[in-house]
Amino acid sequence: MVEIINHTIFNGISGSRPTERPKYYVLHNDAGSKNAKAYIEWLQSRYDNGQAELGFAHYYITRDAIVRVEDTYNGSWSAANYDANMNSLSYEVCQQLSASDAEFIENENMVLRQMAEDMTYYGDTPNYSNIKFHNEFSSTSCPARSLELHGGSNDSLRNYVIAKIKHYQSLGSTVQEMLGGDDVQEGWKKNATGWWHVNSDGSYPANSWQKIDDVWYYFDSNGYMKANSWHKHTDGYWYYLLPSGAMATGWALIANKWYYFKETGAMATGWVKYKDHWYYLDAKDGDMKSKQFIKSADGSGWYYLKSDGTMADKPEFTVEPDGLITTK
Template identity: 40%
Template sequence: MGTVTKINRDDIVNGKAGKRPGKPKGGVFHNDYGAMTPQQYVAWLIARRKEGRLGLGFAPYYINSSAILRADNTGNKAWHTANNEGNIWYLGYEVVQSYYGIISDKEFILNEDMTLRQMAEDFHFYGLKPNKETIRLHSEFSATSCPHRSWDLHGKSTNALKSYLITKVTRYMSLGKTVEEMLKKEGVSAPVVPVSNTVTPQPDGKTVKVGKQAKQWETGSNIPTFVIDQVYDVLASKPVTKSRSKKAYLIGKGKVATGWLLEQDVDGFKTAGGGNTNKATPTTKPAITGTTTETQSIAGVQMFLNRWFYGGLTVDNLAGSATNKALIKALQMELNSQFNAGLKVDGLWGAKTKNACITVREGANGNLTRLIQAVLICKGYDVKGFDSKFGDGLDKAVKQFQSDKGLTVDGLVGKGTFEALFK
């Protein structure tokens, strides 16, 4: 282990969700369902704040084994659980790079451990004891598969995972009051370096196209198929020695990184034994990135459904019957939680689901709008943002869809339009 960087940037969120009315009741454990490091989350959060999109969700902490980003003062509320009790009374901890294929399970557990050391530090600070009431999972507050990877690794049940987390936090609390003290007691040579600013990757003006047989840098596992043939910005590059490639590229869309790519997997850099053709590097911008649940693409919709609605989908950027079923399930869950519709969540379209639908129109903002955007994205319409806001772009897409289907063209998504969209 090298150094551990504490990135204290309370100025990023700066109390946007308001002050907590008292001492926190505990902490909520999250997995980010993404690929970014805490350093990369800095730029991502700043962009999200500038675009007025923090309401889509943020946590005060983003942590991996070598960096701890604190993006807001822990005395403030945070929009991290889609639930008032969770957002007001609990601190939020995102273990980052949890998306499968980015890092190995072993590396991911090191990310979890650093997150739990920070939780232990905060529990000392607020005088909290680790138990089932104070250490909570995101899935205890709303319909989500978060924390998906920790769930898979530590027993696949709420009780088993919470017992594991409680044991770890209890141990870390016994070692010291701060992350620094705990690491020292553990004999880990990892001095903690606090920084109040950090260098974020900048696109260097070059783009690369991913070839046919891309593998993750270091893990050797296949990278998700939806990045195949896509063009990405090069954010940074570094020399590597572990493979026949001499170089790896940090690829992303704009400043949002999606991961490291080996040179051997880049189209246009043919290497001996490589499976890639040697075409000129295209200059078009990428249509898809695999980093966030907000990307306007079928892959983005699939990640969104997996994260918030137990989608369980393979992220393949293809709109098939499994994705369609997951969309209907998400709609049923949302109608149940917002309007007590009492629907069976079975992913099957029927009269009961149709009758439970309300009318959604321009000016709306929330998960129903997000699901309308999702289904239109899957049908190939440009909704101008996958952001839960029913604006002009979505209004135009709805009207185009209604026109294509021979429905009344009014931009109102009522029972008939819902049926045409989801059935």
């Protein structure tokens, strides 16, 4: 569950909101890596040092904590715009610079739950007039990461935010009620960047392998499934993720070259026996060799590989066990 912390720091320094109901609900992305609770000490120091004018929002939120640092009936200094500062509630999605995409979306979802709670409290529903972004009031890229994850434009992001808030409002009037009614939708998810997987507990694999429906997949540091690409794992072996994202095993044709992957998915090198035939895979790059001689490990002779990559065993050669061709 999420920890809810009401820790007023700024005490109405920017003035009270002139109307009971907010005119805007403004989404921000922070410009740092701190979690929500770490902002308490950081913002308290800003206030104590007389630097409140450098900026503050009402809320700082991550997936595990909702921190309110200013009373919601007061303004903020968050948008470098008088109208927005005095007539809005402002919400910072934290960890823009440190969270994986999957983690950032979880942080963002918690922000949208808090927005849904506040809108319900004030009798509002989300629409194009009251859902706003920092970049609509001043020259800034904020909320840059939310924009990147949800279509790249204010309109696409706004459509997403409105739909999510409406969904959360349908689940309850408080964040806790929404969390209780928001069953985890396990399975594959996709956005403009790629595919990721939601586990039954709501977690996302990232920077790791995960077996899903008996198939192994690899997820990058942002939680996205790798596909049609090589991956060198920490065990020192190379793996290949097929266009479907599945880990390659057995033979795979990649960029017009054949490779063989063990049952573990690790790329094989050197000699491989497959269905009673021997093949040679480049010792460094792993691609199958054909129509050439391969020198034996002890240097005493040569092996010949046919056009299909299988090792030759021709009677016109003096062939030693395992196809070794000697020079005698």
